[in-house]
Amino acid sequence: MSDHNDVPVRMRADVLSVPAYRQGAAPTRPGYKLSSNENPFDPLPSVLAAISGRDDINRYAAAAMPDLRESIAAKFGVTADRVHLAAGSVAILYQLVHAAATTGDEYLHAWPSFEAYPSLGLASGASAVRVPLTGAAEHDLDAMAEAITERIRVILVCSPNNPTGPAVRRADFDRFMARVPATTLVVLDEAYREFVTDPEAVRGEDVLGQHPNLVVLRTFSKAYGLAGLRIGYAVGHPAILSAAATTAIPLSVTGLADVAARASMMPEAQAEHDRRIHEIVTRRDALVAGLADLGVRVPQAQGNFVWIPEGEHGIDTAALAAAFSESGTLVRPFPGDGVRISVGERESIDEVLRIVGAFLG
Ligand SMILES: Cc1ncc(COP(=O)(O)O)c(C=O)c1O
Known part of the structure; x- marks a missing residue:
């Protein structure tokens, strides 16, 4: 939140009192970025070719x-x-x-x-x-x-x-x-x-x-x-x-x-997108199943992300997010509510499960 007294010109107080949209954290070292629900696949070559020709x-x-x-x-x-x-x-x-x-x-x-x-x-x-x-x-x-x-x-x-x-x-x-x-x-x-x-x-x-x-x-x-x-x-x-x-x-x-x-x-690009979507959904479901094996139950995951609610399996989600960040993997904490983990690269699924498993001891 901004301090009104620091603003050199007249601005709207209601605007100043609201924090700006905060983007998911970006990695500062090698690791998985699972904080912004992005698509982990590289852009399609046909799409890159289309824009590079402009x-x-x-x-x-x-x-x-x-x-x-x-x-x-x-x-x-x-x-x-x-x-x-x-x-x-x-x-x-x-x-x-x-x-x-x-x-x-x-x-x-x-x-x-x-x-x-x-x-x-x-x-x-x-x-x-x-x-x-x-x-x-x-x-x-x-x-x-x-x-x-x-x-x-x-x-x-x-x-x-x-x-x-x-x-x-x-x-x-x-x-x-x-x-x-x-x-x-x-x-x-x-x-x-x-x-x-x-x-x-x-x-x-x-x-x-x-x-x-x-x-x-x-x-x-x-x-x-x-x-x-x-x-x-x-x-x-x-x-x-x-x-x-x-x-x-x-x-x-x-x-x-x-x-x-x-x-x-x-059509050809759409077919490849469908294949990738299927792969992301498979990874998502594997992540949900892997968390369940650790005793962590999550709400029905229908997007390209999984949510661990605050208190689930006794988890303090701020501490869990810190454990992720120490391991170089970024997730999105919602203080007091839970932590959101985007479905990323294939290897990221095992890494997420490893971090949660280690966190739970
Ligand atoms: C629910 C929801 N709606 C809309 C958006 C906005 O997406 P974009 O502006 O990239 O189309 C997002 C982005 O994360 C979202 O999560």
Whole structure:
């Protein structure tokens, strides 16, 4: 937190009082970086070839990016006017909250959830309302429905939930949506949807058509491994997306990101991504099983990460995170709540289990 007295010019006190988004720690020595839910595979050669051939970076990209929007629209079975691109899906979260909620309004989200959520309303003056997860680290959709008031303009549903892992089940989502006023925007944040294996989990494609107040968010950062290029998208009602675009910083999606995303969606690239996703899911499940063998039970892991809750098997997660860091492997501690471990390189799985095993003595 900043000290107001140190600021040389007049700044907003509410902004100064909130810490900036904190990125997962980066390694300072050789080791595994399991702190940011990144994709451990190197970029696909076809994607690298596509971006290295660009000789026009002296120009602004054509912001509409029709080809990419068409490809995404085809995947969702919608028209391209229902697809909105931004420099990461996190940018669209800000845009939507900004576009829908102002001073005196509120937006609702589960907690613990994506660390960016609490500050999404800062720019527009909207305040966040948090609803605690259930004991199984899942969204408590009944409690969230009960928390809806006239002031709530946006509801964020994170599935699978970062950092805890469970996906929202379709039946629960349907019941929830039936309780949400049609005038309230619901954002289904599916940054990790490609890793979901629970057949009962909600899937944006299947529910979008029924709810004009629903926007689905996806990203190229995780399953597609383009985190460093910053590109994500929203699918939903054109009027909602157009309002999001109004609040967007112009021209922030780069031509490189557009080209890389299109190359990633080519059939051969998609097939390789599917193989990699399958491998990450296999590693995730091996990690969950290995932790269970150590007596550590984790919530249902449906993303590319695993969550060890504070107190599980008597674990003090701050001490566990310190043990990881001493071993050169970085994970993401959420003080008082738990520790999130991203699924990384194949060898990292055994290393994680070794560190947790040694920690437990
Ligand atoms: C739940 C969730 N939503 C959105 C994002 C943002 O991803 P990006 O901005 O890279 O698309 C993240 C990133 O970690 C996330 O965990």
